[in-house]
Amino acid sequence: MSDELIFGQHAVRTALKRDSNRLRGLLILKGRRDEKMQALLEQAERQGLQVQFVSRQALDELADGGVHQGVIARCAPIKSKNEAFLEQLLDGLDEAPFLLVLDGVTDPHNLGACLRTADAAGVHAVIAPKDKSAPLNATVAKVACGAAEAVPYVQVTNLARTLQQLQQRGIWITGTAGEAEQLVYQSDLAGPMALVMGAEGKGMRRLTREHCDQLIKIPMAGEVSSLNVSVATGICLFEAVRQRRG
Numbered sequence: 001m002s003d004e005l006i007f008g009q010h011a012v013r014t015a016l017k018r019d020s021n022r023l024r025g026l027l028i029l030k031g032r033r034d035e036k037m038q039a040l041l042e043q044a045e046r047q048g049l050q051v052q053f054v055s056r057q058a059l060d061e062l063a064d065g066g067v068h069q070g071v072i073a074r075c076a077p078i079k080s081k082n083e084a085f086l087e088q089l090l091d092g093l094d095e096a097p098f099l100l101v102l103d104g105v106t107d108p109h110n111l112g113a114c115l116r117t118a119d120a121a122g123v124h125a126v127i128a129p130k131d132k133s134a135p136l137n138a139t140v141a142k143v144a145c146g147a148a149e150a151v152p153y154v155q156v157t158n159l160a161r162t163l164q165q166l167q168q169r170g171i172w173i174t175g176t177a178g179e180a181e182q183l184v185y186q187s188d189l190a191g192p193m194a195l196v197m198g199a200e201g202k203g204m205r206r207l208t209r210e211h212c213d214q215l216i217k218i219p220m221a222g223e224v225s226s227l228n229v230s231v232a233t234g235i236c237l238f239e240a241v242r243q244r245r246g
Contacts, residue, residue, distance in 0.1 A: 002022060002024045002131075002189070003023075003072060003073075003074040003075060003076065004076070004078065004137070004138040004141065005062060005063075005067035005072050005073070005075075005138060006064070006072070006073040006075055006141055006142075006176045007059075007062070007063050007066055007067070007071065007072040007073070007142070008067055008068060008069050008071070008145065008146075009036055009037070009040065009069045009070070009071055010144040010145060011073075011144075011145050012026070012040060012071050012072075012073045012143075012147050013040060013043075013146070014071055014146030014147075014149050014150055015075065015146065015149045016040070016043050016044065016047065016073075018149045018150050019075075019078070019149040020047050020049075021077045022078065022149075023044075023047070023049055023073050023074070023075045024049070024050070024074045024075055024076065025049055025050035025051065025052065025074045026040070026041075026044050026049055026050070026051045026052070026071060026072070026073050026074075026077045027052050027054050027058070027059060027071070027072040027073075027074070028040075028041065028051060028052070028053055028054070028070060028071050028073070029054070029055075029056055029059060029070035030053045030054065030055060031053075032057075032070045032071075032147075034178060035072060035095055036164045036188065037062065037071065037182075038227030040071060041049070042153075052056055054187075055173055056070075059071075059072055059192070060072055060141070060237070064077045064213040066082075066142060067103065068139075068200070074124070077136075077137070077141075078136045078137075078141060078148055078149070078242070079137075080135070080136050080154065081125075081153065081154045081155070082154065082155070083154070083156050083157070083162065084149070085152065085154060086125060086152075086154045086162070086208075087140070089124060089125055089152065090100065090124075090169060093124065096165075096191055096192040096193075096244070097124055097169070097171050097194070098121075098122060098123050098124050098192075098193065098240070098244070099123060099124060099125055099127060099166070099171070099193070099195070100114065100118045100123045100125075100126045100127070100194070100195050100196035100197070100233065100237065101126075101127045101128070101159070101164040101173075101194050101195065101196040101197070101208075102114060102126060102133060102197055102229075103126065103128070103129065103133075103159060103196055103197065103198050103199065103204045103208045104125070104132050104133065104198060104202060104204075104205060105133060105197065105200075105229055106132060106133060106134050106199065107134060107200075108134045108139040108140045108143070108150050109139065109143050110136075110143075110228070110229050110230050111128075111132070111133075111134040111140050111143075112139065112140040112141070112142065112143025112144040112147075112148065113143055113230030113233075114126065114197070114229065114230050114233050115140065115143075115144040115147040115148050115153065115219045116143065116145055117230060117233050117234045117237060118148040118151050118195070118233075118237065119144075119146075119147035119150050119151045120239055121234075121237040121240070121241050122241065123151060123237065124152075125151065125153075125154050126151055126152070126153050126154065126157060127154045127155075127159075127162065127214075128154070128155055128156070128173045129135070129154070129155065129156060129157075129158075129159040130155045130157055132199075133155065136148060136153055139172065140155055154201075156206065159207075159208060160207045160208065160210075160211050163194070163208070163212075164211060164244055166194055167211070167213070168194055169192070171192045171193060171194055171211050172188075172191060172192060172194070172214070173193075173194050173196060173211060173212045173213045173214075174187065174189060174193055174194065174195050174212065174213065174214050174215075174216060175196040175198075175204055175209055175212035175214070175215050175216070176195070176196065176197055176198065176204075176214075176215070176216055176218070176232065176236060177198070177203055177204065177209065177215045177217060178217055178225070178226060179215075179217070180215035180216050180217040181215075181217075182214065182215065182216050182217070183216065183218070183219055184216045184218055184235065184236050184239050185215060185219075185239060186215060186216075187216045187237060188243070189236075189240035189243045189244070190240070190243040190244050190246070194241065195233075195236055195237060195240065196208060196212060196237075197229055197232060198231070198232050199237070200228065200229050201226075202227065203210065214216050216236070218236070228238040
């Protein structure tokens with residue numbers, strides 16, 4: 001199986017910290033010896049990783065237009081987690097669970113952006129069905145800027161069943177839908193909760209919607225009827241953050 005590439009100092013640093021077993025080596029710009037790069041080098045050496053010093057042209061070609069900041073990590077393909085992992089994670093939490101559920105988000109760019117937002121908001125895990133959802137790949141990792149290694153991405157066989165199991169744990173399921181009567185700012189998002197975001201255009205699947213405890217919407221004032229799923233996710237998650245901190 002071919003290596004995937006992670007580039008950019010923050011993304012590589014996160015991978016070294018959170019998922020170092022997946023890393024196979026670093027490619028670093030020849031002559032780059034600033035403080036941040038030296039810290040990366042020392043961390044890689046402590047973990048026994050192979051380091052190669054290469055030209056800027058070589059890094060530019062590998063990054064294919066991305067901003068590498070003088071460092072690229074070669075790594076084994078990232079893997080999603082399963083139901084058993086989710087159960088263990090929830091059992092070990094000492095605070096109210098804060099989960100994001102993506103129902104039918106198939107674009108890796110959107111998944112990467114959602115993971116990045118979830119990490120920033122302090123979400124414990126992102127859950128998606130195995131079918132009709134984007135897999136973890138190099139594009140997701142690139143867009144997520146380190147969040148793909150930091151936030152567990154759990155792919156489940158039966159999303160409706162997983163939502164039921166979350167409800168049995170006392171986790172409130174909040175779905176987003178354009179036709180909902182309640183605005184996100186009027187809803188209670190402070191306790192144990194899972195926010196469900198549907199696919200762009202189609203929204204949540206019927207069975208997913210039926211397992212929601214409440215439906216909310218984002219107020220839209222202009223001509224546009226909906227937002228990009230990662231933007232909508234950010235709005236809803238950070239309203240939940242505001243309430244949880246209050």
